[in-house]
Amino acid sequence: MTLLDIYEPGETPLPHAGDSDRAAVGIDLGTTNSLVAISTDGRPEILRDALGDGIVPSVVAYLDGEDEPVVGRVATRILEAEPDRVVASVKRLMGRGTGDVASLGGQLAQKIHKPGAGGMVKLDVCGRIVSPVEVSAEILRTLKQRAEWVLGKTVDQAVITVPAYFDDAARTATRDAARLAGLEVLRLVNEPTAAALAYGLDRAAEGLYAVYDLGGGTFDISLLKLEKGVFQVLATGGDAALGGDDFDRLLAQALIDERGDAIAASDVKPVLAVARRAKEALTDTEATTVDLDFGGKATRHEMTRARFDALIAPLVARTIEACRAVLTDAAVEAPALAGVVLVGGSTRVPLVRAEVAGLFGREPLADIDPDEVVALGAALQAEALTRGSDTLLLDVVPLSLGLETMGGLVEKVIPRNTPIPVSRAQDFTTYQDGQTAMAIHVVQGEREMVEQNRSLARFVLAGIPAMVAGAARIRVTFTVDADGLLTVTAKEALTGTEAHVEVKPSYGLSDEEMAAMLQASFENARADVTVRLLAEARVDGRRLMLALDSALAVDGDLLSEDERIALENAKLGLEEAMATDDREAVVAATEALEAVGRPFAERRMDRNIRSALSGVEVSRLETRLQAG
Amino acid sequence: MSVSVTPPVSCTSCGGQIQDAICGGCKSLQPPGVIDHFARLGLSRTFAIDLAALERAYFQAQRRFHPDRFAGRGAKEKTFSLQHATLINEAYETLRDPLARARYLLDLEGRPLPGGDGRTIADPALLMEAMEWREALEEAAEPAELRALAARVQADTAALEARLGDAFAAHDLGRATNEALRLSYLTKLGAELRRKLLPGQAVP
Numbered sequence: 001m002t003l004l005d006i007y008e009p010g011e012t013p014l015p016h017a018g019d020s021d022r023a024a025v026g027i028d029l030g031t032t033n034s035l036v037a038i039s040t041d042g043r044p045e046i047l048r049d050a051l052g053d054g055i056v057p058s059v060v061a062y063l064d065g066e067d068e069p070v071v072g073r074v075a076t077r078i079l080e081a082e083p084d085r086v087v088a089s090v091k092r093l094m095g096r097g098t099g100d101v102a103s104l105g106g107q108l109a110q111k112i113h114k115p116g117a118g119g120m121v122k123l124d125v126c127g128r129i130v131s132p133v134e135v136s137a138e139i140l141r142t143l144k145q146r147a148e149w150v151l152g153k154t155v156d157q158a159v160i161t162v163p164a165y166f167d168d169a170a171r172t173a174t175r176d177a178a179r180l181a182g183l184e185v186l187r188l189v190n191e192p193t194a195a196a197l198a199y200g201l202d203r204a205a206e207g208l209y210a211v212y213d214l215g216g217g218t219f220d221i222s223l224l225k226l227e228k229g230v231f232q233v234l235a236t237g238g239d240a241a242l243g244g245d246d247f248d249r250l251l252a253q254a255l256i257d258e259r260g261d262a263i264a265a266s267d268v269k270p271v272l273a274v275a276r277r278a279k280e281a282l283t284d285t286e287a288t289t290v291d292l293d294f295g296g297k298a299t300r301h302e303m304t305r306a307r308f309d310a311l312i313a314p315l316v317a318r319t320i321e322a323c324r325a326v327l328t329d330a331a332v333e334a335p336a337l338a339g340v341v342l343v344g345g346s347t348r349v350p351l352v353r354a355e356v357a358g359l360f361g362r363e364p365l366a367d368i369d370p371d372e373v374v375a376l377g378a379a380l381q382a383e384a385l386t387r388g389s390d391t392l393l394l395d396v397v398p399l400s401l402g403l404e405t406m407g408g409l410v411e412k413v414i415p416r417n418t419p420i421p422v423s424r425a426q427d428f429t430t431y432q433d434g435q436t437a438m439a440i441h442v443v444q445g446e447r448e449m450v451e452q453n454r455s456l457a458r459f460v461l462a463g464i465p466a467m468v469a470g471a472a473r474i475r476v477t478f479t480v481d482a483d484g485l486l487t488v489t490a491k492e493a494l495t496g497t498e499a500h501v502e503v504k505p506s507y508g509l510s511d512e513e514m515a516a517m518l519q520a521s522f523e524n525a526r527a528d529v530t531v532r533l534l535a536e537a538r539v540d541g542r543r544l545m546l547a548l549d550s551a552l553a554v555d556g557d558l559l560s561e562d563e564r565i566a567l568e569n570a571k572l573g574l575e576e577a578m579a580t581d582d583r584e585a586v587v588a589a590t591e592a593l594e595a596v597g598r599p600f601a602e603r604r605m606d607r608n609i610r611s612a613l614s615g616v617e618v619s620r621l622e623t624r625l626q627a628g
Numbered sequence: 629m630s631v632s633v634t635p636p637v638s639c640t641s642c643g644g645q646i647q648d649a650i651c652g653g654c655k656s657l658q659p660p661g662v663i664d665h666f667a668r669l670g671l672s673r674t675f676a677i678d679l680a681a682l683e684r685a686y687f688q689a690q691r692r693f694h695p696d697r698f699a700g701r702g703a704k705e706k707t708f709s710l711q712h713a714t715l716i717n718e719a720y721e722t723l724r725d726p727l728a729r730a731r732y733l734l735d736l737e738g739r740p741l742p743g744g745d746g747r748t749i750a751d752p753a754l755l756m757e758a759m760e761w762r763e764a765l766e767e768a769a770e771p772a773e774l775r776a777l778a779a780r781v782q783a784d785t786a787a788l789e790a791r792l793g794d795a796f797a798a799h800d801l802g803r804a805t806n807e808a809l810r811l812s813y814l815t816k817l818g819a820e821l822r823r824k825l826l827p828g829q830a831v832p
């Protein structure tokens with residue numbers, strides 16, 4: 001060990017950076033999918049599971065009788081069988097109060113716990129009450145475990161990306177989720193900025209770039225200036241509640257309208273999943289067929305790309321409007337750009353590409369996988385923060401921050417697109433003789449009236465000495481740090497009376513809630529991985545049994561009496577195994593049941609094919625096969 | 629670039645004498661000193677600045693002090709770097725906008741611009757000009773007329789900035805105040821014009 005290592009300022013490695021058994025990762029915590037990546041010597045790569053799959057769907061299933069929820073692909077599979085137990089797209093609820101949920105309307109497939117109670121939204125998942133922060137923490141925990149499994153190191157530091165347009169409450173909620181998952185957040189980085197980082201370093205790009213980021217649930221447009229390793233955000237805009245999920249919803253609604261019947265709440269999620277597959281199919285084909293089977297009725301529908309385009313056109317137009325506004329904000333004309341970068345899975349939709357190309361007058365860049373580019377950028381930043389780097393990110397406040405003044409008006413203290421970190425003070429005074437306290441209401445948004453903006457926090461500065469109206473001088477200071485997180489302090493000049501608030505009480509977790517959750521997660525720390533593997537094995541077993549039961553109900557006549565008994569016995573064996581905590585036993589019993597059931601499955605398939613073919617002319621069969 | 633910390637102080641970490649924002653002895657970051665925006669970015673105190681040079685100085689300063697550079701340091705240095713970066717941003721934001729720069733220079737001279745928001749106009753000549761502009765804005769309705777007016781505002785703004793540069797260079801603070809007031813009015817007019825050109829869009 002060398003005692004006299006001298007480092008250039010700011011380049012001192014972290015205390016642990018030299019340790020080979022620890023690593024800092026980059027995480028893209030998405031609405032639909034999440035990814036984790038690591039960068040070594042400026043080369044970022046996605047961390048994949050044993051099958052080479054880099055994506056962890058942002059889906060969490062809470063199963064009956066299981067303490068540990070199930071996350072990712074396995075949870076996605078549960079969605080069709082037990083939609084009530086599955087939480088998807090939870091990112092849309094991050095930092096939301098119960099009051100905000102009304103505006104999301106029927107878009108949520110999940111039950112909200114006691115709406116109207118105020119404070120943070122909580123979900124009621126079959127009687128289990130969970131907050132969006134806890135659900136997100138489960139996803140982050142899974143990503144952390146994946147990274148530790150792949151790297152064989154402890155992973156306890158991360159750069160996590162958030163939509164540039166996330167407000168302060170949503171950023172705070174994201175930070176809380178990471179803390180709950182046992183991750184120290186090195187920095188919250190805006191998704192478009194992370195994408196630009198991945199592109200910029202990849203192509204040694206210079207000049208002005210627009211990053212159009214349309215994910216599952218959020219839309220961001222950012223304008224950046226890239227110059228000699230500096231990534232300077234000039235302006236940002238977007239819509240924190242607009243994404244590919246909305247395309248699915250419109251498509252599903254059109255199909256349901258076509259059927260002409262009502263849909264039960266429990267059928268919504270499976271139908272959305274079908275709509276999503278149809279949307280994906282329409283990326284490469286002009287038309288696709290969609291089969292719906294719910295409410296005891298199976299229907300088949302044709303969906304053409306033209307019709308899909310017409311459905312989503314108003315939403316795409318909204319994103320294009322936001323792009324124009326950002327260009328205006330930055331006083332930049334589209335031809336002055338050096339390039340347009342596409343980020344997010346929803347930018348695969350051909351109409352989106354065409355409209356973006358039309359607005360900016362050039363073909364957008366999409367040569368880095370739009371699903372992976374954000375995580376890759378986050379990994380680069382994680383490396384920069386722990387090992388040092390020549391690049392520098394200079395980001396901005398996405399939405400103006402201000403205070404409520406007399407008459408419900410908003411006084412902006414920090415206008416949007418101000419570079420961060422930033423600190424601004426504004427002086428206020430009392431308006432009544434002898435006034436000894438002042439209520440301070442912090443809001444975020446661009447509108448003139450308080451009620452049209454996002455309320456972030458309220459607090460009271462008490463202990464102002466009694467004076468005539470207008471004599472007291474109260475200085476309110478807004479400070480936004482490099483993560484984009486806001487702190488507000490208020491101080492009376494004469495006496496030095498002070499009050500301050502880290503803006504979290506309305507929508508983030510209170511310190512007591514956080515402490516209680518952390519305590520709980522320590523108590524549950526018993527071999528997390530083992531528990532999760534057991535839960536996943538049980539899920540697979542349960543799925544197989546459910547599938548078998550419904551197959552027996554329909555095609556039970558295909559089995560001889562002996563075969564039926566053998567099948568029942570194998571099923572009993574699985575049920576017994578599932579009652580234990582022995583994962584090996586569950587897996588073995590599941591495999592045994594699958595083996596016994598295989599001839600039955602084959603006979604069912606034959607029968608289905610015959611019935612599908614009967615009465616179909618050969619020419620029609622061909623078109624059907626092509627369309628499928 | 630050198631950021632001077634006001635008179636010789638001792639390092640907050642090792643106690644040694646320091647000349648720079650980063651201690652020459654133990655290499656630890658010091659709290660930001662009380663210096664003006666120009667000095668913070670290593671620029672000379674004048675109105676006529678080269679925007680490209682300003683940007684270079686800004687990037688250079690942030691490269692040195694931004695919290696991303698101190699992510700691995702102790703809490704004290706992290707706080708100092710946050711303070712440095714905040715002040716560097718404030719300096720950049722103030723100096724890159726001609727009106728804010730003029731106002732700041734007048735503040736430094738102890739002659740703050742009266743009626744800061746450009747609503748009150750005392751000078752009769754400027755009042756006449758303002759009324760003419762206002763009339764032109766109200767009469768312009770067609771997009772072509774509005775665009776022609778916007779071009780005029782832009783040209784006048786550029787000319788004003790040149791005159792402001794001269795006034796500050798000659799240390800003629802009376803003239804500088806007058807031209808700054810004119811610029812403040814023109815800036816407000818430009819914003820209204822943009823709002824009229826782009827209905828339905830928020831203008832900062």
